[in-house]
Amino acid sequence: MVLTPLGGTGEDVAKRRSMLSALLSPFRQTSGLARWILVIGMLITAVFVVCAIFAPWIAPYGFDQTSADGVDFPRTAPPGGDHSFGTNYSYYDVLSRTIWGARTAIEVVILAIIVSTVVGVVLGLISGFVGGWLDRVLVLIMDSLFVIPTLLLAIVAAFLFYNLPGGGIVATALAITVAYIPQYFRVVRNTTVSAREATYIEAAHAIGAPRRTVMVRYLLPNVVQSVPVIGTLNAADAVGLLAALGFLGLGIQPNEASEWGYDLQRALADVTSDIWWTMLFPGLALILLITGLTLVGEGLNETVNPTLRKRRLRKVMLPPRKTDATKEAS
């Protein structure tokens, strides 16, 4: 049904339309509860993305601002007046820190997911395709690292990157990366091993395609299908991991960027003096963002298999087959 426009004229339009429908297909194919879960999750996530992008305009103050118009902020002032979410022990405005925190979280998560995906996919593809002792060694290493709780692995890695130039954001993102590489590696490697035996790979070998071409042109597009789903699910986890590192004192310094985990750690002592606003707002933001991302992951998960199959057919198999056929025909 979606395939027909490709054969007709106006190929560009058709291509664009099919890309759009590919993007929207998770929506169309979900129904009832799953669609609601997906929509709500996307809405929540979108709010945070907007906060992240437009933080300088939305937030009333800077994340490390302690005075405005020559007047110093009060310490731990309750919500109201100039500070609708109050101020914290370090004289920062809680509302501004909460909004800027979205930017930090999303920056770190995007960076971490991209790096760990790239490393995991490349290693997994090579390991699964080449096989032999390289595969065995890599599998043993990744399996062992996979067993270590991600938080512990990230703690160790955070020590490693602690003094890295580029500051806390890059260091923390890399620490999270290290913790996630084994997951992508395992999935990609296992898919590669099973895809390696497929007929189209055999055919590619038979027509004399070099190993690199087989890997990049034939295996890669088929193997990365499952990666976006893990990515979404990991994104939720990564937000929590970032905050956990910050909470343990291994994250980003407060004057470098606003980070919810750090603020929560500072708010821990406030609780005994009945100061609730320093923990509530960063805490709620954290829960909401993680919930939003989890809902997106859940919603995608419920419909993931048919969606993937559809996309895969459209994106990967069709164009080469069509051009080959037309070439032979002409």
Place this chain on the structure above:
Amino acid sequence: MARSAAGGSLPRYIGQRLLLVIPMIWVILTAVFFLLRVAPGDPISASVGGRLSDQALEQRREAAGLNRPLIVQYFDYLGDVVRFDFGKATDGTPITHIIRDNGGATLTLTLAAFLVALVIGIPLGLIAGRYRDNAGDVTIRLFGIVTYAAPVFVTGILFQLIFVTKLGWLPYSSDMATAPTQYVIDQNVTTHIALIDVALAGEWEAFREILWHLVLPALTLGLLICGVFIRLVRVNMLQTLQGDYIEAARARGIKEGRVIRKHAFRNALVPVITIIGLQFALLLSGAVLTEATFNWPGLGFQILDAINNRDYIAVQGIVIFLAMVVVIVSVLIDIVNALIDPRVRY
């Protein structure tokens, strides 16, 4: 071929799984060692740098053997770990003592949290699966998602705010117990698990107080794990309800309630053992954060301490110990699974 698969494969499977433990732990050891050692700065200058002269720093490095080639240090470390010696923290305490003295608190916390998760998670999961897609199911699933999404330190601080500061029902868990009780605990060390120690000594007042302090941390950590329980038990229940034998039971005219209780529930619970294994790592990470939130004196709290002191050796030792525990538990779970479910053994 077929005979060996049916007969002698279980011992072989167990043997294989057990043998795999050694290379896995070795890889973890190596990875953690090199990750921490290629980090800029050495343990000594990281922890006490700036407070000592260069000469004194050099002496300390030499005493700790840190001026030797990395590879020599590595093999030394391997040798030590084989003899269950994880080195010394910067204040001179052997890591093994830290593990011995604080492991009990972590064990108590994780077991209590696990109990909370079982008691809350399994019934909710079964109900959600039984009444699929109605309001109850949606509420329970949402509850599961939110408790799983909420980081333990947020839940923990929130609980302290509500139940301690506002309502005054429970004590601040700024340790396992108040100072006088802590004295009682320290006087009666036998198993290093405070609850058991004071019970053995007949100090019931102290026992009650420790339990009282345990409530919030256990609830906090338990809620995190219970989200996973709800989700997996629910899915199991859904699958079980589609089984042929459920259909058969209904066809025989057995009442729906009885079908659910006698036929579905039990079978839906069989995979829970696997869940336990899968969630053990999550439980430990959660414990580290819970302990940091409540000052619960377990291994996680010690890691926090070591992080703040930039004490590489202590971080390395505790992380490796916890990773070893996870590896061993996951292998044990695999073996239990193989005993229960013959399909696992190939």
